[in-house]
Amino acid sequence: MGEKEYVSGRGVHYVVDIERCNGCGLCVAYCPRTNTDEKAIVMTKIPNTNRRGYIHIDVKDIERCSACGICALFCGDGAIREITLDED
């Protein structure tokens, strides 16, 4: 529950679990596709918080994701992770 999957054109899948997000914003800050109007991921704003009360990442446009993996690398809370097609 609370997970949203997105995929790039290169076939790499990531799962975003908003309930694990602490709202630090690192993924959005370092995503190379957020510095222009071509935003791939964004942070929500209050009152849109997860169950723990944090604002959280939201996938703005899956087509903008280049599957660089930077967001998953920076997320120390495991809210973004790469998965294989066989994984649930």
Ligand code: SF4
């Ligand atoms: S994989 Fe790269 S381009 Fe896609 S959302 Fe994460 S940081 Fe942005």
Ligand code: SF4
């Ligand atoms: S890096 Fe992880 S914890 Fe921080 S805003 Fe992104 S998804 Fe949330």
